[in-house]
Structures are given as C-alpha cells and as structure tokens.
Amino acid sequence: MTTQFFKGLHMKKAFKHIVSMSALLGCSLGLLATSASAVDLLTSVKQKKEMNIGTEAQFAPFEFIKDGKIVGYSADLLALIMADLPGVQANREDVPFQAILPGLSAKKFDFVVTSVTVTKDRDAKFAFTLPIAEATVALLRRTQDGNFTSPDQLSGKVVGSQAGSAQLKVAREFDKKLRAEGKAGLKDIREYVSFDEAYADLAAGRLDAVAQSLSNLGPLVKSRPDTFAVVQPAIGPKTFYAWVGRKDSDSAPLVKFFSDGIARANTSGKMSELQKKWFGFTMPLPVDRLPAPEM
Template sequence: MKLTRFSFAACWAMLVTASAFSTTAHSADLLERIKEAKVMTIATEARYAPFEYVENNKIVGYDVDLMNHILAKSLPGVKVDQLDLPFQGILPGLDAKKFDFVITAVTVNKQRVDHFAFTAPIAESTVALLKRAKDNSITSPDDLSGKVVGTQTGSGQLQVLQAFDQKLKASGKPGIKEIKQYVAFDEAYVDLANGRLDGVAQSLSNLGPLIKARPGVFATLPEMLGPKTYFGWVGRKDADSASLVKLFQDGIIEANKDGTMKALQQKWFGFTMNVPATPMPAPAL
C-alpha cells in the first residue's frame, strides 16, 4: 500500500501520541496509580490490640481510625484493601511489592529506618515488662535474671529484650534464662497467665488496655526495659513511594497538631501520649 504524505503524517502523529501516553503512564508514581485505580492495598497485623484487631469479622482499632481520618481528607473515593498478615511477613512483603503500604504499629529502629521509609510517629513504643500481678519475685528489671521471658518474633520488643539480656550479663548477672518467641503477643499473654512465662516484653501503650481488661491478672514494672521508641507506619524507601509516604506523614502530623490523635488515643488506650508532631526522630534503638 502506498502511503501519501497525509497518511504518513497521520501515522507519525499517532505514534508520537501513543509514545507520550506510554511515557506518562510509566512515569506515574505509586500515589498517582492508586488515585487512578481508586484502590490501595495495605498490610496490617490484626492481632495487636488496641492498634488493630478483629471484631465482628472487621478490623478495628487505633490505626484503622487514624488511617480513615487521613484518607477521608486526602484520598476520598479510594477503596482500601486491608490484608491481615503475621507481623513476620509484613516488612518482607512490602519489600517484595506485594502491597502498597504498611499501616500497623511498627517500632522504628536503626536497621529498619536505613531500609524503609517511616512516617511521623503515631504512638510511643517504649518497651515495658508485663508480669503476673501477684508475682513478687520480680520487682525490678534486674530480677529477670534466671527468668523465662516471652515476646514476638521479629519485633522491636525482641531487640530490646535481647539488648537488656546482654546488659544483665555485662553487669555480672546470669541474664535471662530463656527468651521465648511467639508469632503473636496473645499467645505470650496466655502463657504468662498460666505460669509458663515469668514476663512478657511488650510496648507500654499496648499493656494499659490489657491490664484494664483483665484486672488483678497482670501488672507492669514502673521501670522500662529500653530507650524511648516510637511506632510508625511504613512505606518503601524509593522515589515511586515518596509521595504516598508524604501523604500519610502530613496527615499524621496534622492529626497530632489538631487533637485528633489524642482523641483517638483516649478512645483506644484510655490515656494520651506525647509524641512529636515531626518526621520520625532518629532511633535510639
């Protein structure tokens, strides 16, 4: 078939338009693709009350309410596909791009912040020691020498507990007899109540509601096991995810400044926390 000058020009224009469309589609970042698809896939661990847990076949909690508050303002009309996963698979899954973002309580530490993009703090995650209320053999963290203490596999609490064990040994004490690791904290609480553990290393913000729900069963030590730390939400540390991380970061800081965060903390924890309304501080852990 012979191409006329007109048909050649028309074909060329079509190719240029298609190329421009392809380039635009390819250059759209994660946030733009979410807006276009009107759906965002997030990961959470729904066995971490009161941050997130399942009630009447629905994931509820502090993180869920804070997320919905932010999305109602920033991404109206976008549906959230929320995956409930074991904590141990959440950060590897984010790395593998199995979902867009992590909205669950993740303790910031140096290793994680080097690899992932954390939002501003959503709550304090400083680690305390949960014990049985009537166990008078543990009155300070030093009493954990020779004891069996549980915590969650792969968690920031595990890192704090292991560091505290090394501190005990460095001071000439025997150290913790055994650190038992669990997939979820609920299993550790059961073993503690039944006497199979002497203590559980967990973030203080989680323990207030637990103690209130089971009066006379559990208590905490007044002294913390590690340095002050914070929970944040997590995205991938790349240019593609940068605008989505910023959207959540800006929303968290605004919710902190306007009182929404404290109102949600009062609702879910029964107390409020003074967390900085800034990007995540450099971790001490």
C-alpha cells in the same frame, strides 16, 4: 536522462524526509506513552480507586478483629486520614507480623498500616511516617508475682516476645546488659507468632515476663488487673511506632500523604482523642519529624 536523474534524486530525498519524520513521530509517541505510564503510587491509587494495605490485626488496642472487622486505634486513624482520598477503597489484608515488611518489599502491599517500631535497620530500608504512638518497651508480669518489681530481677527468668519484633530485640539487649554487669542473665527468651500467645503463656505460668510496649500494656493491665501488672521502669530506649512505605521515589508521595495526615490529626487534637479512647491516656508525639531511632 538528466531530468530523470534529478527527479529520482528528489524522490529519494523526499523518502528520507518521510522516514525521518516517521521516526521522530514514533519517538514522540513513545515518550508520551512513557510519561503517561510513569505515574507515582499515590496517583495510581487515586486512578484505581483502591489501595492494598498490609496489617497485623492481633495487636490490641492498635488493631484487632471484632465482629469480623478490623478495629482499633490504627483503624480509626486510618479512616480519619482516608477521608482525604474520597472514593478510594482501602483493602486491608491481615497477615502475621513476620510477613508484613517482606510483603511490602515484594509489592504485595502498597502501604503498611500497622504498629511498626522504628529501628535503625528498618529505617535504612523503609520509609516511615511521623509517629503514631510511643513504643518504649517494658515488662509484663503476673500480678501474683509481687516480689518481681524491678527489671534487674530478671536473671534466671524466662521472657517471651513476638518473633521478629523490636520488643524481642530489646529483651535480648537487656539480657546482654545483665550479663555485662556480672549477673546470670535470662534463663530463656521465647519467640511467639503473636503477643496474645505470649500473654496466654504468662498467665498460665509458662513465662515469667513478656517484653512489650508500654502503650500496649497499659490497656491490657487495665482490663485484666487481677492477672497482669507492669514492671517499672522501661527496659529499652524511647522508641516510636509508625506506618511504613517503600523507600523509593514511586512511593514517596503516598508516604508523604499519610505522614501529612498524621501531622494534621496530631495538631488538631483528633489523635489525642483517639489515644484517650483506645489507651486511656495520651502520648505527646513529635509533629515535625520522626526522631532518629536509638536502637
């Protein structure tokens, strides 16, 4: 009886040990699986050999469609940086600007390669790269409107800009400034899906001015001097365009990859070459940091 009792006790202890070891092994395997699946976005992109990129290809000379392909300053800069991700396909999806940042938040895109003006509100919600260009806002007018030579003459005029853009925000702020100075302010501010629509309305006389960045306006005026001219000085604070990722630890390595690539393009002189090619002039940009947005 005593012998059987000790044998039973030994078997129970052995069973408990096996159960404990199985549980420990299960935990270890679970941790390994979790560790293996918890890769960051850059690593995931390398493994999948592809990356989904959101862009608005109606923003010449940064990005626009030619012969069925997205071309422009940003396209060339992207190709230069993507050389450091050999074998990875960049799938660019052309969507209206108003859908760009919401699409990034919803993880429809891994990253945004389009000209996004850095603002305080956006900077609080998203992770920006180093600047790719200057985005300071000025006014475009018809060349024939030779008496319209200063932004202070905007009172009573109709101004257009892109819906959801920083340029639209600058136009509204300038309207407030005029009114604060005791002037009549703008007659109307009209919103457009794309800047091309606003340019068409300006040329047709349905607008008096378009609020847009100087870097966009320079090439436009150069190509159509009989139609458009720039009103000086600028109406907004010095601002910058940058590319955008999500503001989380998963996306941080991918944002850093692009930011480092932009820095190398800047210091090597490649960025200046691309600016000369697409804008006809160069824009000195900070290479060590993204300046804090002023608006």
